[in-house]
Amino acid sequence: MTKGKQSTLKAFFEPRSVAVFGSMREPQGEGLTVIRNMLNFGFAGSIYPISRSAIQASGLKAYPAVSNVKGLIDLAIVVTPPPTVLSIIDECGRKGIKAAIVATEGFAETGPDGVRLQRQLVETARRYGMRLLGPNTLGVLSTDYGLVTAPYSMDHNKPLSGGISYCSQTGFLTFGVHPIKDIGYPISKICDFGNKCDVNELDILPYLADDPTTKVICMHLEDVKDGQRFIEVARQAVARKPVLILKPGRSEAGARAASSHTGSLAGDDQVYENAFKQAGVIRLKTWREFWDIPKALTLQPLPKGNRIAIVTATGGAGVMLSDAAAEFNLVPATFSAATRSQLGRLSPRLGNNPVDVGPMMSVRESPFSVYEDVVPAILSDPNVDCLTAVCHLGPPIVKVFTGLAPTISRISKPVTILGYGINLSEMQESVRQMEALGLPTYLDLETAVKALEVGAAYSRIRARLAEDAR
């Protein structure tokens, strides 16, 4: 990874100016949609609509060709029909643009003709030292820059700004197919690799490892372009931030499907498994993990060990969480004598882990105040590395944790919440409020502890890498 390459990557996520190529005619014109999205997201740089026919687009002056633009352009976004793309890339090269996103479909994914056209695209871009993302991509999203390049309306889906950056080799795991705004998913950067003709994981990993707003890197990959190089690059990223990868194609059927989807030659899954291990990459197994695990890593500190405490308003959940914790290599914390006697003073039935606060709640005037007594006491115990609290979601618990959040933050051990309730929209509102307090909140039981295990695993990996580096 040369310095030059890395600064080019910056142009994809932090451009000061963009040229947009795509239909500006009817309201649904794809070029117009890209521009409208960026204006809605608050893009602060210059936007240059390029159109032979339009004089203006969304109130911005349009230019017949990119050569008519006087200023420098960092990034080109291309959403024109396949036969026009090659000459546009050439035009951009002559203008000195060093980064282009080709959203257009109809290249290598369609057959031999598309493969040829895609190869010509890459050759043209190389001649000008230009980097290409795509083709067949939704492009990028960068919350802090108000940048979004998807050629369909993003009106409803401007996400929360936060520490998760993620890349994907399928639109299915990027910004158009998941309610990232409604679930309050805290995002720094998103990148859809599309056909991955040029920019790939080898470029993105160092860029995101350097990026100060990215706290955790999450990737979906159907293949890896250069295994040996990947291990080196990923290892360097892992030394700085957790890198989580969902790599399908574990099964023969999955590998075959991947091959017909992106032309990936997936190869033996064991090879990937070994490469990820060597690099210190944490492999995710399910779609739910992809969406749910990263938020715990960005919102909470890492656990120093794998001893978990469970505080629950319902004994049954404690049992199931204990099973899940064991499956994920977490061990139940044995409380210190001091903690046991402190809990014992609250109720003679407390002291064991899981801590079932249900009976105490049913005799208190303010049932939820139990958490105020129990959570800080347990979290401070030197025998406890992390904690999952099972809570009935709603305004009372949000109020209690609003008070507890500074204490939890001071103790600096990770906490996850498993939430339950009977009113779905009220539950979802509570999840957003709890996460605004920095407390990752799950409606899925097993994930609440799995998220802590991934943190513990990353702590071990980082220690190992530091050891290796000495």
Added chain:
Amino acid sequence: MTKGKQSTLKAFFEPRSVAVFGSMREPQGEGLTVIRNMLNFGFAGSIYPISRSAIQASGLKAYPAVSNVKGLIDLAIVVTPPPTVLSIIDECGRKGIKAAIVATEGFAETGPDGVRLQRQLVETARRYGMRLLGPNTLGVLSTDYGLVTAPYSMDHNKPLSGGISYCSQTGFLTFGVHPIKDIGYPISKICDFGNKCDVNELDILPYLADDPTTKVICMHLEDVKDGQRFIEVARQAVARKPVLILKPGRSEAGARAASSHTGSLAGDDQVYENAFKQAGVIRLKTWREFWDIPKALTLQPLPKGNRIAIVTATGGAGVMLSDAAAEFNLVPATFSAATRSQLGRLSPRLGNNPVDVGPMMSVRESPFSVYEDVVPAILSDPNVDCLTAVCHLGPPIVKVFTGLAPTISRISKPVTILGYGINLSEMQESVRQMEALGLPTYLDLETAVKALEVGAAYSRIRARLAEDAR
């Protein structure tokens, strides 16, 4: 299981008259709450509030003692403080009541004194031939009878009437801690075993197997009272309906937690695993499976084999679903020549499984009409046993499947939907609408295929049991 016992069980779920013991004083009085819930749910039988002080409760005449009631009483619901329960059970016994739900907490779960009190309760009930559910239980819910016995307000949570019946040994998996109404979970009966002092899985299984509205039986058990008897009883139920059981305590930590939660002596997990296998019970592993799998079994027919077709608007989802299918022992269907040529006429790029309809959608005026052409063609293929369709949720897809539903139903092979979108509340509304059409719809990728696998597994089990019976 004697006939007599079974008809007593009927009194718990289908009572014609109930007596309610519990505070009728302030609006939050637990007895009053039970009565209000039942009136809200539309209970059609007689309700007799029993109170020494109140003259009426929620507009109903109250009685100082159950002996003052002239008519027959099928079921007593008791939510009074622990010291009062024993004499109430005695009073009910003398009145000839054959079924009582003791919601009250403070028995065996609290220590030796509670154990003693609970034993006396059982002895008293036995003397009168009365069956007891609980103590420490939320009791039962029976949608078709408007029966609900939880002593807290159920205003928001009257569930949809449907084919799932489920029992649990924790309140966490019963009706007060999951948004069963909001998610449109189709319920026939619910039962919380509580401390399981008398009525247990051995009673419920035959009752639910006989119950005409129950299509699938789903249970959470922390222990099984009589292993040998359980295998016989469960096997008889399995011969008629799928029985799914979530049994925590797989790990040592989980088993220890279960023991302190319900006093369950969980025993070696392998013993349970073997018993479930012998009985043909399908073991669920996660909380999500408990809630998500049964709806596919109640809404859709069983697959005759394990050959799955995947139709997807996004190639990336097809790859991940292929992996999940392989993990769950489903094999990708190889389409017949006729199907392949039919698909080929729609687009030269179709014909493989997963069927990626994304590219076709982007060139059609009504993109979603693709499903109308593709789904019936594939589902009719004799080489296909079941199908998962990946769809962008919203009014257009609901419209398409409203048209397709009769065809899917006629072909009589199970279909699940994996839904995605960017607007969470619109997605959840679509889920409810699709399920009202009989199409189980998931927002969780892996579960959409796991649900089909459970159906295929049950088909195999039923065939094996029929074989054994010959």
